[in-house]
Amino acid sequence: MRFSGLKRDLSALGLPLREAEPLRRHTTVRTGGEAALMAFPRTGAELERLCGYLRRREVPCFFLSGGSKVLFPDEGFPGVVVNLRTLRGxxxxxxxxxxxxxxxxxxxxxxxxxxxxxxxxxxxxxxxxxxxxxxxxxxxxxxxxxxxxxxxxxxxxxxxxxxxxxxxxxxxxxxxxxxxxxxxxxxxxxxxxxxxxxxxxxxxxxxxxxxxQPFGVPSFGCAFRNPGEGPPAGWLIERVGLKGRSRGGAVVSPRHANFIVNTGRAASRDILDLMEEARERVHQRFGILLEPEVRIVGRA
Ligand SMILES: Cc1cc2nc3c(=O)[nH]c(=O)nc-3n(C[C@H](O)[C@H](O)[C@H](O)COP(=O)(O)OP(=O)(O)OC[C@H]3O[C@@H](n4cnc5c(N)ncnc54)[C@H](O)[C@@H]3O)c2cc1C
The missing domain is CATH 3.30.465.10 (Uridine Diphospho-n-acetylenolpyruvylglucosamine Reductase; domain 3)
Incomplete structure (x- = not known):
């Protein structure tokens, strides 16, 4: 990691830390590479100290909670993922x-x-x-x-x-x-x-x-936001024939076309490819540009 002494400094703040933490363990779709560091603040004061430090050092960071609406790249995250799940009560x-x-x-x-x-x-x-x-x-x-x-x-x-x-x-x-x-x-x-x-x-x-909906299988809920007017995203994706379409280990759910499911060995890339295909096909056929609802980390 390009931020020398980062781990040492964060340890000095007294926070639980994990290095090279697999992000698939923290996202419901079970994909993503490793976080260079993952920090687990346990109190508001710890969170404030951590955020102050990361801001001063300009360290890239991402705030993660249940991980049920996030897609991390297969290459991982080259900074600090702040895991907020330890702040509970x-x-x-x-x-x-x-x-x-x-x-x-x-x-x-x-x-x-x-x-x-x-x-x-x-x-x-x-x-x-x-x-x-x-x-x-x-x-x-x-x-x-x-x-x-x-x-x-x-x-x-x-x-x-x-x-x-x-x-x-x-x-x-x-x-x-x-x-x-x-x-x-x-x-x-x-x-x-x-x-x-x-x-x-x-x-x-x-x-x-x-x-x-598909239930009890790895996903992040709806992939796309529903367009403001007209039919919902799932209906549009179904009408362009993508229900059941698969790429690598990812599949457009046969139960609900706005859900993309990880069948066990999907990469984030597979999911992104399916999303791109759905966007293109819906745009070609209906002239509607679907907007992702999932937070795709690494994209603006
Ligand atoms: C099976 C399944 C069903 C779902 N059904 C629905 C549904 O019916 N309706 C629906 O709306 N969603 C649904 N979702 C999507 C998801 O659960 C929601 O979007 C949820 O609000 C995300 O919460 P999270 O704690 O998992 O956040 P994360 O996925 O961890 O984060 C989502 C975004 O919020 C930001 N964030 C998280 N916590 C904080 C915080 N404390 N402060 C500031 N920013 C924060 C993150 O940085 C990220 O950008 C479903 C997901 C799954 C897997």
Whole structure:
């Protein structure tokens, strides 16, 4: 690595570190080369020290949470991947109102609601995301989205931590329009639906997910954003005949054409090739240019 002394300096910050860490272990699609270094901050203070250091030294870095919407290159990442999953925990502020650290799995938020009889987050069931990643991407399904639940966000910016009150303009389609930075935590408000109400919603959403999407296989969910108007991306890709199309170990899911699945030995390149083919074919036939929803690391 071209940053001499980086490992030594980061070790001096007291952070758990791993060198040459395979990224496929940290992404749900199970591809990607190695991260030169992966750092695991355990507190907001550690995260702040780490980010300050990386900024001063101009070290390339990437913030990774559940890894369920990220595609790393097969060549790996030549800097520091900051793994936010170690920043986890949920604190009840009042019944149904919780402050959740970014690396907390969304499943833990749903489980809290089920225990207490407060709901609203069940649409996230089956998504292998963290709360921070779900806020950053405004994850959504079945007409509901993360932004509907968020009251306030704590963000680490260059100048330090900033509290941001969410307003209707803070979230867009699969996007967060608040300040740039690392989301450390979010205050989430759930609704009093009763345990039975929450349980029923979980079952309904889980059944819908199982019936309409590939389930329990490596993927990153939808590859492309749905175009603003007209039919969804999956329908367009299906209509150009790409369902079941494979490249290397990657295949366009026969169940849902906007999902690309790793059958066990896919490289990121295989997935990118399939995405490129889908984009070209949809553009030729419908004149619509599909935009990737997955974060392709190394591309602007
Ligand atoms: C089986 C499956 C089903 C899915 N279903 C859905 C669905 O129904 N709806 C949907 O919207 N998505 C879905 N997804 C996609 C994915 O789960 C969401 O986009 C999710 O929000 C990503 O969260 P994550 O924690 O995995 O983030 P990551 O994939 O780790 O990161 C995603 C992006 O957010 C940034 N980021 C992550 N955490 C932070 C943070 N704390 N602060 C600042 N930036 C951050 C990363 O740098 C990256 O750019 C699905 C994925 C899978 C694998």
């Amino acid at each position: 949920l604190r009840e502020l009042s019944p149904g109102r919780v402050e959740v650290l970014c690396g907390t799995p969304v499943a833990a938020l749903i489980a809290y609601g089920l225990r207490k009889g407060y709901g609203g987050a069940e649409f996230l069931v089956g998504i292998p995301a963290t709360v921070g990643g779900a806020v950053r991407m405004n994850a959504g399904a079945f007409g509901e989205c993360m932004g509907d639940l968020v009251e306030e966000i704590l963000i680490l910016k260059e100048e330090g931590f900033v509290r941001w009150a969410a307003s209707p303009g803070t979230f867009g389609y699969r996007s967060f329009r608040g300040p740039e930075g690392v989301i450390l935590s979010a205050v989430v408000r759930l609704r009093p639906l009763g345990r039975e109400g929450v349980r029923r919603r979980i079952e309904r959403f889980l059944a819908a997910r199982r019936s309409g």
